[in-house]
Structure formats: structure tokens, C-alpha cells
Amino acid sequence: MIPLASAEYRYTYYFNPKSASSTYRSLFVELHRGELPGEVNGAVDIHNAFQHFHPMAIGRSCNSFSYTIVRHPFPRMVSAYLDKCVEINAPVEQRFRKQDHMQWIFKPVFGFLGRAPNFDQGFSFIEFLRYLEQALRQRRPLDIHFEPQWNAKFALDAYYRIEDPIEDLLAIYRTIFEESFDQLDLERRIRETANNKLNRSFGEQLQPIYAGESLAGMNFAGLNSLMQQGLRFTYENFMTDESKSLISAIYAQELKAYDYSPDR
Known part of the structure; x- marks a missing residue:
């Protein structure tokens, strides 16, 4: 479980490799690269995102909500x-x-x-x-x-199983983004992200x-x-x-x- 944190929206996504993590890390980076300094946000990608969006690197409170995406x-x-x-x-x-x-x-x-x-x-x-x-x-x-997809050190508010209906994940994003959910066109973007994942x-x-x-x-x-x-x-x-x-x-x-x- 590797954390990616947004200071602006005060939440942490714990990703698990081989659980559609490349797909949903891409969405996270797309949504939050604007939170990074200009010299960084153009270079950030899914492979180095954990360095720039790690809670320790951000240095501000980002623990209002946390969730993970898992797979059987x-x-x-x-x-x-x-x-x-x-x-x-x-x-x-x-x-x-x-x-x-x-x-x-x-x-x-x-x-x-x-x-x-x-x-x-x-x-x-x-x-x-x-x-x-x-x-x-x-x-x-x-x-x-x-690595396991569960760690007793992390207190999660929610989890999404990739085998479940995408509506369950949409509900998590609605909780996180509140009124920004519609402004950011998140339902369309999340549905497209889910449809594009390829194993x-x-x-x-x-x-x-x-x-x-x-x-x-x-x-x-x-x-x-x-x-x-x-x-x-x-x-x-x-x-x-x-x-x-x-x-x-x-x-x-x-x-x-x-x-x-x-x-x-």
C-alpha cells in the first residue's frame, strides 16, 4: 500500500500494484498535477508520483479521508x-x-x-x-x-474492489470532491478510466x-x-x-x- 496524497482535497489514495494501480494513478496525477510547483508538474508521471504526492513530501494535512483500491x-x-x-x-x-x-x-x-x-x-x-x-x-x-493489500498501520475510510460496480468508486469520489465532483466532470472521467483498464x-x-x-x-x-x-x-x-x-x-x-x- 503506497500513498498518494492531495493537499488541496485533503485525502490519500493508497495504491496496490497489480490492482489497476497504473490506471488509477494516471487519473490521480491528471487530477492533481496542478498542486505541484511548475517545474515539477510537467515532469510528474505515474512512476515518480509517489515522490511528489507522498504525505511526507507534501508536509500539510492530507488525512481527512483515505481509501484504497484492491483486487481479489x-x-x-x-x-x-x-x-x-x-x-x-x-x-x-x-x-x-x-x-x-x-x-x-x-x-x-x-x-x-x-x-x-x-x-x-x-x-x-x-x-x-x-x-x-x-x-x-x-x-x-x-x-x-x-506485498499484501492490507496494512494495520493505515486507517482506511473506504475501499473499492475492482470487481464491484463502478458506482461504488463514484461514491468514494463524491465524498472526497463534494461540489467539485461535477465541476471536474469526474463521473465521465472515472467511467472512462475504468473502461480503459487493460490486464x-x-x-x-x-x-x-x-x-x-x-x-x-x-x-x-x-x-x-x-x-x-x-x-x-x-x-x-x-x-x-x-x-x-x-x-x-x-x-x-x-x-x-x-x-x-x-x-x-
Whole structure:
């Protein structure tokens, strides 16, 4: 949970990577870049926004209202695994070259598995979840895309689950912006933002869906072979009794806090 705060409207949005955060961070920056000094507001984007809109950086009260946007941990973790571990969205020649991925993902996962790094074979979704369960239990630092979406240190006034009707999010924005809601044309902008969100980790919608056996135990090579055949995945392709049990244990607090079913 990473905070973006508006001093003008006195609220904080806690974003969670892999929970439509790029989409809604873009909206936040678009709405609030005018609050920043001129030399900064032209350069701010979703990647550096937390530096400029962090409550500590603002230095003024911005805690009148706080909310977060969350996603069920089952699809969220499949998306994170495909995007950040298998790197299916990166060009083949650029995969497994990011230093932060090496430090925060590959070295610790391969270390946990007791194997030398092998990016052709990689590791399966189940192996990744077993690592996550152990790492969180031992309170080891994680890549932000795998961090829980709940933190006892943050007192939230509201939350929006991206699976829910957009009217629930509109109600949060109406509370925050009050009379400015209509002046800023927020209903149209929020609806367009919600309609434009795209989960690339599950492939383009026109691709045929993989309909074979579970992919939870398949390594990088197997997954890449399926992608080369033009198939796309759904999170259900990775759900087994073990993967559901592991995710439900790892993210038990957010399942309870946001009233998500562990039996999805």
C-alpha cells in the first residue's frame, strides 16, 4: 500500500500494484498535477508520483479521508507472477535483465528453491507461492507487486474492489470532491478510466483461451510455448487446491478485511 496524497482535497489514495494501480494513478496525477510547483508538474508521471504526492513530501494535512483500491488476491497473484516473474509482457530479448527483478524476485526465489538461476526453465506458480508463503512468514522484504493489500498501520475510510460496480468508486469520489465532483466532470472521467483498464498479463481478448490441464505446476518454458501458440490464460488456469490454499493463507488478512471469498 503506497500513498498518494492531495493537499488541496485533503485525502490519500493508497495504491496496490497489480490492482489497476497504473490506471488509477494516471487519473490521480491528471487530477492533481496542478498542486505541484511548475517545474515539477510537467515532469510528474505515474512512476515518480509517489515522490511528489507522498504525505511526507507534501508536509500539510492530507488525512481527512483515505481509501484504497484492491483486487481479489487470486487473479492479482497470477497476474503478478506472469508479468514480473515470467515477464510475458517484455520483448524476449529484454527479459530477465532488470536489476531490481534480479535482486527482489529471481535471486530469492531460486535461493529458496535451492537451484541455480535458470531463466529458460524458471519456476512454476506453485513454487513461487511456496516461496511467498515462507518469505512473508519470515517477514522478508518483497517486491512491491507481491506485498499484501492490507496494512494495520493505515486507517482506511473506504475501499473499492475492482470487481464491484463502478458506482461504488463514484461514491468514494463524491465524498472526497463534494461540489467539485461535477465541476471536474469526474463521473465521465472515472467511467472512462475504468473502461480503459487493460490486464496485459492475461493476454489480448481476441486470443483463444487455454483450456487444458492446470498451469500451476508449469515452468517458464512450458508457459512460453503456450504463448507462442497464440493462447492466452485466465487466472483460473492456475487455480488448484494447493494454490488456493497458499494464497488464502498468505493474504488471509486482506481476504477478511475486504470481504473477499477464499472459495472464489
